[in-house]
Amino acid sequence: ADLSTGHDEL
């Protein structure tokens, strides 16, 4: 997974 974008956790 591309971890560099779209952090979905608060």
Added chain:
Amino acid sequence: DLSHLLAMFLLLVKIWRSKSCAGISGKSQILFALVFTTRYLDLFSNFISIYNTVMKVVFLLCAYVTVYMIYWKFRKTFDNENDTFRLEFLLVPVIGLSFLVNYSYTPTEVLWTFSIYLESVAILPQLFMISKTGEAETITTHYLFFLGLYRALYLANWIWRYQTENFYDQISVVSGVVQTIFYCDFFYLYVTK
């Protein structure tokens, strides 16, 4: 997230009802406001869900209202003399590390990484203040308990996400473990006393 929200509400209600922020570290609260500010820069650019957006706004508001209460509205009750933790000891290593260990070398990503590293140590001025004065009001200990519990619960969430989605975020996980460890001594005292 609800544990995190409850912690912030508890702190705000405590300050509001007692009209006092005695025993609360303003420095920790400034760091938390900085954490949310640098992490939620994607508020308008990266839509996850309505839940995610609403929670970000609520967290930001709580953080800034708390800082406003401590440094403005109830500043006469702020225990400035005992809030003596040197922030540069946290900020310098955290800034350095966020430039060295991140997922991509872009401004928003470095700031997101900074927010994760900073959050893991942001409570230290508060814990330092309590150890210095040797006292904490009951409601303050409830606040700390739920604030620590939130990150401990995230550890379980990350294990779950790894098992079910094969998703993991090393920066969050390592920082989350560090953050939780800082609360362990407090958890022990909270449960036993």
